[in-house]
Amino acid sequence: MADFMTAAQRSVHMAKIRSKNTKPELALRRALHAVGYRYRLHDNSLPGRPDLVFVARQKVIFVNGCFWHGHDCPVGTRLPKSNTEFWRDKRNRNQDRDRLQRTQLLAMGWTYLDVWECELVADSFALTKAREFLGTPRLMS
Template sequence: MTVDELRSRTMRAVQSKDTKPELIVRRLVHSLGFRFRLHRKNLPGSPDIVFPGRRKVIFVHGCFWHGHDCARGIRQPKTNADYWIAKVARNRDRDQRAQQLLSEGRWQTCVIWECELKDADALRRKLLVFLA
């Protein structure tokens, strides 16, 4: 298998929903006693977790894919860098547009970054404050 074939195979395996970080956040939210809906396609950005009665949504973002300013998010790819830089920029623009549209529709949004999963207590506090 060539390097390009291996990379292509790896990229095809990347999920857009039901990712490990998303499942961790869902389990935590559920354990806190909140009930929710998933991936509502009728809302901008198809939020990962939706609380319709509260008009609140949560996006669970991978640091690299959505351009977070943490160590993992600011990593620059070594190959095909121009493509990946543009791709992440498009993702960030799309995320910003979706959050703006949700705000205009009177929805509150919360973004949970993959790197935030390392501190369970801080994540729990963030979710409780947001969902209160």
Template sequence: MADVHSPEQRSRNMAGIRSANTKPELRLRRALHAQGFRYRLNSAKLPGKPDLVFPSRKKVIFVNGCFWHVHDCRYGQVVPATRPEFWAEKRNGTVGRDARKNSELEALGWQVHTVWECELRIPEQAIADAVQFLKS
């Protein structure tokens, strides 16, 4: 199936996808801040640049997009129609990198929690899980 966009338009679309300050991340940040939790953002000192870092608790939270990090929900199981081999390799590389970075963080004594984009569509449970993680 041919792409409906020109290569230039597709490139612009893909370049516009943010890695930080996404809507799901902002939703979680606002909720945690409102409950009194304070954090650092995207610490380059830690493997994987976690989205939220809680230094005093030695805990980090990643807010992952379902498509890019191949979540098992319907959004993560989408297979692009154009260049499926390229996208499979790229997305599987992301999954492998996530696993390596989580292991590195745990080896450094950090606890890791992942919140998925789809969970934040109806945020109450995801936020409750994050709060439980931070309080434990």
């Protein structure tokens, strides 16, 4: 099946896809902040530049897009019908890189949580998962 976009249209479309401050990430940030968690964003000194960094707890959260990181949900398992081999290789490289970065974080004494885009559709599930991972928020004075 041929692509319905020209190469120039595809390039413009792909350039609009962000790697940080995505809608799922913003939703989780708002929810965690509302219940009292404080965090840093996109720390360049840590492998993978985690989306949320909880320095005092030595914990990080990655908010992953299901398609880009090959989640086992319907969106993550679907491959485009055109250029399938490219996309399979791209997602495999993303998954390999993710595994390496998680291993590096663990070696540095950090723990991590992956939150998937599809889990954020039901805000309460992702928030519950994150709260269990993080523990009790610090009391604000």
